[in-house]
Amino acid sequence: MARLPIPLGNWGVIRTKRMTPRSWRARAYYRDMDGVLRLVEARGSSSAEAQRNIQVKLKERQTPRNGLVSAMDRINKLIDVFLVEMEASDKADRTKDKYSYCVKKYIQPALGSVRISEVTSGVVDHFIRSLVADVGSSTARSCGAVLSWMFKVALRHDAVKINPVVGVSIPKNSTAKPQALNMAQYQDLRNKLIAWEQEPALGRPRTQELHEIADFLVGTGLRPGELLALHWGDLDLESDPPTAFIHATVIRTTSGGVRIQNHPKSRHGIRRVVLPAFLVVALRNRLAHQQVTNSPNLTNLIFPSSTGTICDANNVGKVWRKAANSIGYDWVTFRTLRKSNATAIARAMGAEAAAYQLGHSKIAMTQEHYIEEYKEALDTRSVLDGFGTLPEGAADTPPAPTKAAGSRDNEDE
Structure with missing residues (x-):
């Protein structure tokens, strides 16, 4: 041997x-x-x-094979190496913030003192199941993605032989079927929203532009962050057709502030969308109003904050939820407006057009999460009536089918 x-x-x-x-x-x-x-x-x-x-x-x-971490190091050391690599990656800032939060809030407290060699698929599975029970499947999936990336780093430094996250079943989010507003429902919501804005309120006056934000979201299908990052220079209201160029989004930073990220959620989000006629009129009126009132707008945004700075989508969302609950549309969110846009486009032009409008890379995702199922009966009479009509002079009993050459009767088989 x-x-x-x-x-x-x-x-x-x-x-x-x-x-x-x-x-x-x-x-x-x-x-x-x-x-x-x-x-x-x-x-x-x-x-x-x-x-x-x-x-x-x-x-x-001897070539150092263990690199920056070894099997006997604790997860805390692997976290330090991982965070440095993540910051240097090309991941979106919002993704980096979310992953950092998952590490500090969930992974480090639960696994930080465990040695890398002690983390098995069973340990990861127990951690994920606990997260599902405590905070839900969405956070559990995010933490699973972070752990998988962390142990890919450990693999490259020879600290582990296999990635223990591979093979662990992470529960999928239980998502409800998409529910969209039809055009009659939206008009009713809009009228009630304007009435809510004009009602007298104690303390600070209510915002007067919530219905304008809703018009823009339902008319374009943009994400709220994409809308709040739009400048007047991104619009071309004089072209035929008029368009808006989507190339940025508003994000929250780890310090709690907001800033404009110079790209949308994904590279497929960079797109031009055509503006419907009613929205062009509303935008021209809004621009004229801003010029007449000389309201503060430090960066020429279409929807700045009351002080002229970047508007926080989370704050606008809180106001929307308060208004929607008051007018009887508590089930409608900004995403519902996005779904309404996608559903209307898909009905008329197909799912592919809806996916482009929303900035999605996969049509299947648009169909699954944004397009409401068609519940009305299709008028198929022109297609199916022929089954009940016989040509003139035809016998009541149809002729027996002709047996194809080479075929055999069932009895012969």
Whole structure:
């Protein structure tokens, strides 16, 4: 039976030999990372000194295989390495913020003191199941994605042999079927929304532009962050057809503030959308109003905050929920308006057009999450009436079908 080779980055037996009365030589074969055995030699005034010298040489030659983390390090150290790599990646800022939050809020408290070698698929599965029970499947899936990335880093540093997250079943989010507003429902909502805005309120006056935001969202299918990042320079109201160029979005930072990210949620979100006629009229009126009132608008945004800065989508969403609950449309969110846009386009132009309008890369995702199922009966009479009509002069009993050449009766089979 052949001897097993020396492992990569290791050496064999060290042998010493007296060369002169005052000189000893130590030799050993070292297997480099390219798999080739090479002879390494060192000398000393004694056998012990020669062995010490060659050991120093061999260790200096040894390629560090464990990198920045090893199997005996704790998850806290792997987290530090992971966060540095994540910040240098091309992930969207919002994704980086979400992953950092998952690490600090959930992963570090639960697994930070566990050694990397101790994390098995069973440990990961228990952690994920606990998250599902405590905070829901959406957060559990995000933490699973972070853990998978972390252990890919550990794999590259030889701290683990396999990724323990692979094979762990992470529950999918239980999403309801898309529900959209039809045009009659939207008009009713809009009228009630304007009435709510004009009602007297204690303290700070209610916003007067919530219905304008709703018009823009239902008319374009934009995400709220994409809308609030739009500048007047992104619109071309004079072209035929008039368009809006979507290339940025508003995000929240880890410090709690907001800023404009210079790209949307994904690269497919960079697109031009055509503006319907009613929206062009509303936008021209809004621009004229801003110019007449000379309201603060430091960066020429279409929908700035009351102080002229970037508007926070979360704050607008809170106001929307309050208004929607008051007017009897508590089930309608900004995403419902986006679904309404997609559903109307899909009915007239197909799911592919709806996917482009929303900035999606996969039509299946648009169909599953944004297009409401068609519940009305299709008028198929012109197609199906022929089954009940016989040509003039035809016999009441239809002729027997002609047997195809080469076919056999069932009895012969």
